[in-house]
Amino acid sequence: MSNDELIYSVFMRPRMFCEDIASFRDVLLFAQGVCHGLRPPHGAGTLPGFSEYLANRYGHSALSWQQMLQVQFGESSWQQACEATCDILRAWQAECAA
Numbered sequence: 001m002s003n004d005e006l007i008y009s010v011f012m013r014p015r016m017f018c019e020d021i022a023s024f025r026d027v028l029l030f031a032q033g034v035c036h037g038l039r040p041p042h043g044a045g046t047l048p049g050f051s052e053y054l055a056n057r058y059g060h061s062a063l064s065w066q067q068m069l070q071v072q073f074g075e076s077s078w079q080q081a082c083e084a085t086c087d088i089l090r091a092w093q094a095e096c097a098a
Contacts, residue, residue: 007035008086018030023078025070032066047065049092057088069081
């Protein structure tokens with residue numbers, strides 16, 4: 001499983017990894033922890049180009065990808081926010097593959 005697929009699976013089925021999910025912020029924090037585990041000490045480079053993709057899409061270039069997703073979907077239920085994030089990850093991966 002690639003790093004991208006692992007992060008996608010965290011958003012696809014967050015409770016498979018962490019049963020105590022209560023908000024989208026919880027999922028983002030868990031995903032950030034996974035990134036840190038994949039690329040210690042800061043998790044940088046786990047999803048290369050994803051921050052730039054979100055910045056172009058939403059215009060929040062000074063924020064991390066986790067912060068951009070929180071700003072964009074923080075008011076949604078965590079289930080809706082995770083589903084939207086999966087859609088964005090698929091669109092980003094398709095654009096990268098093209």
